[in-house]
Amino acid sequence: xxxxxxxxxxxxxxxxxxxxxxxxxxxxxxxxxxxxxxxxxxxxxxxxxxxxxxxxxxxxxxxxxxxxxxxxxxxxxxxxxxxxxxxxxxxxxxxxxxxxxxxxxxxxxxxxxxxxxxxxxxxxxxxxxxxxxxxxxxxxxxxx
Amino acid sequence: xxxxxxxxxxxxxxxxxxxxxxxxxxxxxxxxxxxxxxxxxxxxxxxxxxxxxxxxxxxxxxxxxxxxxxxxxxxxxxxxxxxxxxxxxxxxxxxxxxxxxxxxxxxxxxxxxxxxxxxxxxxxxxxxxxxxxxxxxxxxxxxxxxxxxxxxxxxxxxxxxxxxxxxxxxxxxxxxxxxxxxxxxxxxxxxxxxxxxxxxxxxxxxxxxxxxxxxxxxxxxxxxxxxxxxxxxxxxxxxxxxxxxxxxxxxxxxxxxxxxxxxxxxxxxxxxxxxxxxxxxxxxxxxxxxxxxxxxxxxxxxxxxxxxxxxxxxxxxxxxxxxxxxxxxxxxxxxxxxxxxxxxxxxxxxxxxxxxxxxxxxxxxxxxxxxxxxxxxxxxxxxxxxxxxxxxxxxxxxxxxxxxxxxxxxxxxxxxxxxxx
Numbered sequence: 001x002x003x004x005x006x007x008x009x010x011x012x013x014x015x016x017x018x019x020x021x022x023x024x025x026x027x028x029x030x031x032x033x034x035x036x037x038x039x040x041x042x043x044x045x046x047x048x049x050x051x052x053x054x055x056x057x058x059x060x061x062x063x064x065x066x067x068x069x070x071x072x073x074x075x076x077x078x079x080x081x082x083x084x085x086x087x088x089x090x091x092x093x094x095x096x097x098x099x100x101x102x103x104x105x106x107x108x109x110x111x112x113x114x115x116x117x118x119x120x121x122x123x124x125x126x127x128x129x130x131x132x133x134x135x136x137x138x139x140x141x142x143x144x
Numbered sequence: 145x146x147x148x149x150x151x152x153x154x155x156x157x158x159x160x161x162x163x164x165x166x167x168x169x170x171x172x173x174x175x176x177x178x179x180x181x182x183x184x185x186x187x188x189x190x191x192x193x194x195x196x197x198x199x200x201x202x203x204x205x206x207x208x209x210x211x212x213x214x215x216x217x218x219x220x221x222x223x224x225x226x227x228x229x230x231x232x233x234x235x236x237x238x239x240x241x242x243x244x245x246x247x248x249x250x251x252x253x254x255x256x257x258x259x260x261x262x263x264x265x266x267x268x269x270x271x272x273x274x275x276x277x278x279x280x281x282x283x284x285x286x287x288x289x290x291x292x293x294x295x296x297x298x299x300x301x302x303x304x305x306x307x308x309x310x311x312x313x314x315x316x317x318x319x320x321x322x323x324x325x326x327x328x329x330x331x332x333x334x335x336x337x338x339x340x341x342x343x344x345x346x347x348x349x350x351x352x353x354x355x356x357x358x359x360x361x362x363x364x365x366x367x368x369x370x371x372x373x374x375x376x377x378x379x380x381x382x383x384x385x386x387x388x389x390x391x392x393x394x395x396x397x398x399x400x401x402x403x404x405x406x407x408x409x410x411x412x413x414x415x416x417x418x419x420x421x422x423x424x425x426x427x428x429x430x431x432x433x434x435x436x437x438x439x440x441x442x443x444x445x446x447x448x449x450x451x452x453x454x455x456x457x458x459x460x461x462x463x464x465x466x467x468x469x470x471x472x473x474x475x476x477x478x479x480x481x482x483x484x485x486x487x488x489x490x491x492x493x494x495x496x497x498x499x500x501x502x503x504x505x506x507x508x509x510x511x512x513x514x515x516x517x518x519x520x521x522x523x524x525x526x527x528x529x530x531x532x533x534x535x536x537x538x539x540x541x542x543x544x545x546x547x548x549x550x551x552x553x554x555x556x557x558x559x560x561x562x563x564x565x
Contacts, residue, residue: 053446054227055273057553063564071564081273092562097165099562120565132164 049139055082057135059092059099066090066101068116075142077101079135094132095123101137145259145282146377147249148289149232149266151225152277152297154245155183158224159214161275162552162560170211174199175492176429176454178215178544182492196494215545218430218452223553226450227274233448235266243389243489244432244452248286263306283309287372290328291318291346315375319347329369331424337361350374392416393434393487400483403474406435410473413488414466418459421490422519427458429492431465433472436485451476458494461511462518465490 050056061075069090071077077092085091087106092099093113102113102123111131113123125131151157155173160166170187174180180198191209193202199213206213225244232239238250256262263280270276279300281292288309295318296307309315325335327346341357343349349358350373358366368378392413400406410433421428430452437447451472459465469488550558 052273054230057560058556059560059562061564062561065564073564076559077562094164099560101562101564115564134164 049078049141050080051138052080052082055135056080061101061140065115065117065120066103069103070142071101071116071137071140072142075140077137078139078141080138081135083136083138085133085136090137092134092137094134095125096130099134104133145251145256145284146286146289147251147259147263147280147282148242148286148293149228149247149249149278149280150293150297151228151245152279153183153185154225154276155214155216155221156185156188157276158217158221159212159549161224162549164275166212170209171214172206172211173214173216174547176216177456178546182216213547215548216454217549217551218454219551219554220549222432222450222452224274224276226446226448228270228276228278229448229450230446231270231273232266234269235262241434241448241450242391243491244450248289259308259310260306263308264304267305278305280306281309282307283315284375285372285377287328287369288315288318288375291322291373294322294326316347319350319373320345322346324349327369327373329365334361346373389489389491390417390420390428390493391487391489392420393485393489395485396483399438400486401480403477403479406473406477406483406486407470409486410469410488411466413486414469415462417488417490418462418465418515419519419522421460421493422515425496426493427460427496428455428465428490429458429494430454430490431468431472432489432491433469433476434485434487434489435473435476435483438482438484449476452491454492458492460496461508461515463508463511463514 057079059077059079061071061073061077064073071090079092083089085104087104090101090103091113092101094100095113100113102115105112105114105122111125113125115122123129153171156171159171159173168187169185170191170193171185172181172188172193173183175182178199180196181193181202182196184193184195188211191211193206193209193211205211221244225241228245229239229241229247232247232249236249236251236254238252240248240250242248251259259282263282267278267280270278279293279297281289281294281296283289283292292307292309296303296305299307309318322345324330324338324343324345325332327349330338338344338349341354343354343357348354350370355367355370358370362369371378394409394413396409400409414431417428431454432450432452435449437449439447453468453472455464455468465488550560552558552560
């Protein structure tokens, strides 16, 4: 008999697979640890502050033009670049060769970058301004 | 369907993420120790700055032409590379990083109605999230996707940076367009031989009457390459490596969970890379460590890890490369995690005889002799019986980095400062 006819191959059936719960600590007889249900649930600031790891960057605020929005000099800003810039969002902007942080204000036919400190002037975007909305500020980390 | 995604002038693009004023301006990146030019933006290429030029020789020219100069900032490039790979994984689970700035993707079992549209989506997401421009080539095989990628890169207006080879007509046209020296795995020496045989394009390479010649010169690797170029995917293709990188990566059949086991693996991969370097008479400057955790058993979202460091001198010593790889491993390895795949990629490859000599730091000359013995033994027996015991890397290296940009994404004290005024 040739080898060929001896072998029969069976393919595993992945089509109709059913998922089964997976018990991290294994299944043991006896009294279960009352803490088992709470394992692995430490608080992670990363998880809270970073919704999209790949698109998130940090930057430090240098100045006081955004104190009204809670961004003080020296605060750390969490910036998510995957969020669409819309009216009212606080954005890191790159305008005319410089980074700045402002609140976006969309008006009829116009875009304004608003500071949150009366001592500073809003910037109205004109045609000859070169503006890139670099990312959206989602959280501010400050020491108190 | 496969795709090859390649980041355009990756190092220069990384520098521009945090310095957008340099978009459209000429940039060059220097190798470790600020030795020579290893990456150029398109603008710098246009100005005639050549790849590999020693910095001291072109210093004046760089200044006169207002070209922005950077030391290599591998912490930044490595982090952004990792992000690119992770974004790609959002488009198909099968992503195979090929170097710091390239990845193959496979779309088997993923239903995509329009690949061009899909490619544009990938491109625009990487652009929006990271400001990194990429080119994408789609085709039925890896070798063809590489060619499709070159076409996308070369004709950005016509292709919008995404090209697909999905018909016989397009395949033949692409192969005729591709010079033999640009075919994946065809190096300088083979190019000379091919040209002598009247093989000038990738298309000539696939002609039936050249098959015996290719088999003679390149063996089974050459035939596999031929099949790939014909659109027949060779599953376990032994990838002919780029001139830019040599990679040794493996998926583990079992799981690796301890540092000791992983040290042994990583050291072996590094040795194999070094051996390949010696075989082709070249040395490397950069060493990349790649680790992949078990995606389904890791709690955190990251399971692909890259780390890159550079040697103070170009090397092909198994000991030197392995030491650096193991040192990086110790820094990133997490005890208790389950690892499924690891690899070592050597990059910034230069010919052995172009090695620059350093005043204070040089390869231990004993390595050279030792490597020779190792290689001869392997050649004779086909077995890698002489291996490295793990050694500690006690030496720390200092290098010249006069044009280094901040580690914006990996060091909290160096993050971008934004003026609020």
